[in-house]
Structures are given as C-alpha cells and as structure tokens.
Amino acid sequence: MGSAFALACAFFWAFAVILFKKAGESFSPIALNIYKSVVAMVLIGMTMLVMGIPFFPDAAPRVWWLLILSGLFGVTLADIFYFSSLNHLGAGMVAVVECLYLPCVLVFSYILLGERMGFWGIIGSTLVLCAILVGAVSLKDLTSGNFGRGQNMWGICAGVLAMMFVALGIVIAKDVLDQADVFWATFVRVTAGLVGLVPIVLCHPERMRFVRELKFSKAWLNAFPATVSGNYIALVLWLAGMKYTTASKAAVLNQMSTIFIFILATVWLKEKMTAQRLAAIFLAVTGAYLVIFN
Template sequence: MGSAFALACAFFWAVAVILFKKAGESFSPIALNMYKSVVAMVLIGLTMLVMGIPFFPDVALRVWWILALSGLLGITLADIFYFSALNHLGAGMVAVVECLYLPSVLGFSYILLGERIGILGIIGSGLVLCAILVGAAVPLNDLKPGIIRKGPNLWGLWAGCLAMMFVALGIVIAKNVLDQVDVFWATFIRVTAGVIGLVPVVLCHPERMRFVRELKFSKAWFNALPATVSGNYIALVLWMAGMKYTTASRAAILNQMSTIFLFILATVWLKEKMTAQRLAAIVLAVAGAYLVIFNS
C-alpha cells in the first residue's frame, strides 16, 4: 500500500510541475510558495472537517514540534529554493537536480533511522537514477560543432540542491512520528508550520508589496490553483501516506519516478516528441521501480 501511495504521489507531482512552471512566469518563488501553502492548508483543513478528523488530537507535544520542524524545512525553505531553481533552470534541468532527493533520503534514513534497502533496492534505485539522467541529458545530435551552449545558472543549481536536501531532511525526521498520527492531520501541521514560517519572510522582505500584488486574483491563478491541488494537496497527502506505510528509502525511490511521469506527460499533454532516449529512460525506470516494490 505504501508503494502504491508513493507511485501515485510521483504522478500527481509530475502534473503539478508542468503547471507550476507556467505559474512561475507570473509569481515570484516566495509569492508562489505562500499561495500554494495557504490553499493547501485550507483544502486539507476542509477535508479534515468533512472526515471528522480532530485538529487537536491527544498526542505528545514532541510530535507537534517534530512535524512543525518538518514543515519549516520541507515547505518554507525547500519550496522557496525549489521554485527559484525552476525559474532559473527550467523543468528539464530541475529534473536532473531532483536526482539529489533520492540519495539524500537514503543517506538521512541510514543515519537517522538505521534503514537498509537491500541489494535489489540498491540496484533498483540505481536504475531509477540512471533513467532520470538518461532522459534529462542533452541529445547527442543537439551538440553541433561550433555551437557554444550557455552553461546552467549557478544560483539555480545551488537552489535546487538545497531544496532537495531540505525536503529529504524534513520528511525523514517526521518518519517515526507518522506511525502515531493520522496522515491528514500530520500533513495539515506540516503545511501550517510552513505557512507560519513564510509570514516573517514575506513581511521582512524588501519586495513584500510586490508579493501582495502577485497574490491578487489574476489569470495566473488558473495555472497555480490546479497545480496546488495536484501537487500540494493530493500529492502531498499521498507522499506522507507513502512514507507512513513503507520505509522512507523505498518511498523515496518510487517518488523519484515523478521525473519519468513528467517525460510521459510532456509527450501526451505538451505534444513533445517521445525520443528513443526518453523511451529508454522510461524502460529503465519501470525496471528499477519493479525491483524496489518487490524487494524483500
């Protein structure tokens, strides 16, 4: 069940990335982070009301603090850096930078949780990483003699790496308390902590009035709203559920399939050409995911 949640999360996040890239043309990273976090908090809160999930369950104060810290790391900090990387690098290069998420989770899980993934898990994670690198690499026939390509934006690369590190650390430190609480409540606390952490960032920022203008209703909402529903409501809840019902290492490997889903969606949705390179990446990723799911 945890593997199914993790794969479903990867799909819905891939949908969100396409829409977030479009929304990033109208929103700055901080404004977009505030927008999607507030909308996600409202949607999850309404879901809890409908399902009768208490907002103040009888859990230890330590659980509240761990989930709040997880939200500050994985939402406040990570998403600011992620959207900045998306704006500076574009979706293709970000797909390569996202490869850091998997080894980061594996490393933090080993250090903080003592998790082991076994030989099949190692092979499967390697195949998934290879698939992403193959799919996101520049095609050889595009490297024509005499053409000097502009190098990747250095700040974008740093921002993307920091984003993946904060996301990984944020979810790994929350792993042990997820077994004690409801998934929707845990997600709500993380998102709420993320919003609270963003408030002083917005208020103290010299461009705060610009953020207010960006958050006013506009056509940009038509991209940002469905992206938020897919990525920060559906995918976020599925991500937490995947982490709860399987190991952090296995969930992380399957979460990384979002890049492969992104290749497929770009072909179907954006009418991008399905190259032999991307097809090879999909085959490698599916093989890797299979090994991870059935790794004992």
Template sequence: MQLFGILCSIGAALFWAMAVIMFKKSGDTLSPTALNLFKGVVTLMLLLPTLWLADVSLFPPHPATHWLRFGLSGLLGITLADNFFFMALKRLGAGLWAVVDCLYLPMVIVFSGIFLGESIGVKGMLGAACVVIAIMAGSYSGISLNRERRDLVIGLCFGLAAVGFLVISIIMVKPLLEDTSVLWASFVRILAGVSGLLIIAGFHPERATVMAVFKPSAVWKTALPAAIVGNYLAMLAWLAGFKFTLVAVAAILNQLSTIFTFILAAIFLKEPVTLPRLIATLLAVCGAVLAASV
C-alpha cells in the first residue's frame, strides 16, 4: 500500500496540474467564490453516486468527533484555502504562485514532525530540497512583476493563507485516515466546504452573480472539466496518498504539480521550454525518486 500511496500522490499532482491551466482560464471570467462553489458542488454530485457504487455508507458508525474534525478540515481546506488560492492566483499569476506554493512542503514536514512524530530522514530531506529548488528555478523564468505593489502584497498574503489552511486541514485528519474510507472522508470534507461557501455566497455583495455560475454557459467548457479533474479526481488521490504513505512523502510528491504544469503548458499552451524549466524538471524527478525511496 506504500507504493499505492506514492502513485496516488503523483496522480494528485498530475490531476491538479491539468486543472490549474483550466482554472486559470475560468478565473478570468468567474469570481473566486463562484469558481470554488461550482467545483465543490460538481464534486459533491459526483461523490454521492461514487459512494453508492462503492457500497460506502453515508452515515458510518464513526464518533461525532470524526465528523467534526473532517468537517472542520473541509471548512479550512476548501472554504478558506481554495478561496484564498483563487484570489492569490488572480493577483499573482501562475509563476509567482508557484514560488509561494513552495512553502507547502516545508510547512508539512515541520508540522508532521511536531504533531504526528513523522521523520523522513536525510534522503527525504534531500528529495524535498531538490523539489523546492526545482520549482523555484522553473518558476523564475516565468515570473512577471508587472503588477501593482498593492496587488502583489495582497496576493502574497492570500497565498500564505491558502497554503497555511491547506496544511492544517490535512495534518488534523491524518491520524483518522488510517481507519476511514477515503470516499467518506472526501464526502464529509466537501459537504462542509460547500456549506461554508454557500454561507459566504449568501452574504456576498454580488450573490446573484455568484449563483449564476450554475446556469450553463460557455465558461463551463473549462470550469466543468477542471472541477472534475482538479477537485474530484485530485482530491481522492490526494487523500489516498496521505492515507497510505507518510505525510511528508506525499507532500513532496504533491509538489510535482508545478513541474507537471510546466510540461503541460509547453505541450498545450505552446509556452517556451526554457533551460531553467528543463533543469527544474530533471531536478524534481530526482527529488521525487529520493522521497519515494524513504
């Protein structure tokens, strides 16, 4: 199952990379709250028949504390973290966001060591360093600072909040994942996350515009597949990775999403393959191999 966890973590990175390109296009049209709510509802609608087909009960005999922790994880990791992610992506662009996202890995390693007692050893630390350096090197050639200082500062704050809430949301439920169905855990997190977003949408000054996202439109051409790949598939793979392997190892492999984004952008968006990004890809692969061998 360790190998399965590694494959799931890599899969989550690939799914998310595919979705980022589509979310970036959708984010030019939709507000962060509208886009986040749309992908949450789509995922919830897909999870319900998935649970039925997999014969997983919606109301298993888990204690109330499990419901509360997974629910809080959804509020932090979906309602807050994902909203802050879209807000940061809109202000920073993909290049700068990739640099901010590098904080995800060291934060996971530190918090998993403090709260879960996990250790990835020297090879794991070297692998993590390789991946972080690779992402920073690859992102450097694509960074554009042609934006207002106010947008830059606010975007960085949103980015830090997104990463922080995401890390907390997985650390707090990792011990419970050992004896919990990934499908059920995903369902409770999404249900709580969507509930929180509906509350935000209810108080949103442009709530009519936010809710209009559910009317079929041209934006669905990118938003719908992005929601399926980047939320439904990516979240299932993401949680499965954390369940079946060490938190820090899963986090290292998750960070490959940026490298996959470089590759997919070159293939589908015809972005130039620069030397820094080529070196970054090779370095990230080496880091992933080191991490997977822990």
C-alpha cells in the first residue's frame, strides 16, 4: 500500500507540474509558495473537519516538534534554496540536481532510521536515477560541451541544500508518522512551513510586490488546480507513502515523477517522445519494479 501511495504521489506531482506549465508564470516564486501553502492548508483543514480529525490530538510533544521541524526544513528552507537554484541554473541542470533527493533520503534514512535496502533494491534505485539522468540531460548538450557552461556555483550549492533539506524533513517526519494521522501530520507540516515564510517575507526588500501578487486575480484560477494536485493530493500521498513503507523505497518511487512528466508532456503538451525518453521510461519502470518487489 505504501508503494502505491508513493507512485500515486509521483503521478499527481507530475500532473501538477504540467498544469503549472500550462498556467504560465503568474506569480514570483515566493508569492507562489505562499499561495500554494495557504490553499493546501485550507483544503487539508476542511478535509479534517469533514472527516472529524482533531486539530489538536493527544500527541506527544515529540511528535509535534518533529513535524514542525519537518515543515521548517522541508517547506520553508528547502523552497528558499530551491527557488534560488532555479534563478541561477537552467532547467536541465536543475533536473540533474534534483536527482540528489533519492541518495539524500537513502543516507538520512540509514543514519537516522537504520533502514537498509537489499541488493535488488539498490539495483532498482540505481536504474531510476539513471533513467532520470538519461531523460533530463540532452545528449546534444553533453557532446557539444554546452551542458553546465557558465552555471553559477551558488545555484548548484543552493540546489544541493534544497534536496538535503527536503530529504531531512521527510525522514525526521517518518520517525513519528506511525503515531500520527496522515492529514493531521500534513497540516502541521504545511502550517509550520507557512509560518516559517512569514519573517522571510517581512524582511524581504520586495515584500510589497508579493502582497500585490497575492491579490485575487485570474492567476488564482490558473494556479488553483495545480495547487490541488501538487500541494494537497500529492503532499498527503507523499506522507502516506512514507508512513506505510520504508523511507528508502518511497523515495525511489517518488522520483518517478520525472518519468511521469515525460509521459504527460507527450500526451498533453504534444512534446515529442524521443528514443532517449523511451529509454528513460524503460529504465525507470524496471527500477521501480525491482524496488517494489525487493
């Protein structure tokens, strides 16, 4: 069940990325982050009300603090560094840097949770990583030597820090997910991440621009379905996958989102399905199979 949740998370996140591409650049990164967090918090809160899930359950203080810390790491800090990386790097390089999410989760889950993957699980993880690299990196750029030329070192460092904080945030949450409802845990993480953004926005020299961007406009309607898919459905499935399977296995299957993006972009955006992307899909499906049945 955990593997199914993790794969579903990857699909809905890929679906959200496609929707954001169709909606266009309506917000600045920080304003969009605030918008997505607020909408997700409201939707999850409404779901909890309907399902009768308490907002203040009888949970140990350790559970609260680890989920809050998880939100600060995985939402506030990770997004800041991720958006900074996007501002300095090209899309191809960012896709490569994002591949660090999987090894970071594997390392943190080994150190903090004592998780270990079997031989075929390691092989499957390697195949998924190779699939993402094969699909994301242009062979033309590699052979011409253009890939990575002129890239800013801070952008690379920021991307690495972003993946480390995302991985650390989810692994420390994994430690207490068995003691928490998935919707409540997601609500606490999103709320903590949003609260963590407040002082950053208040101290930002362009804070008034963010306020103007957050006023109601047609851009809200464009971003709303992407937010529902990516920051509500996918976010809940992400934690559910982590709760019902190992962090290592869930991380491998989460990285399948890149492969789903290739497929959805071909079907929806009419992008060409190249032999390179077909090879990536084959490698990823094979790797995911090995991980699930490891």
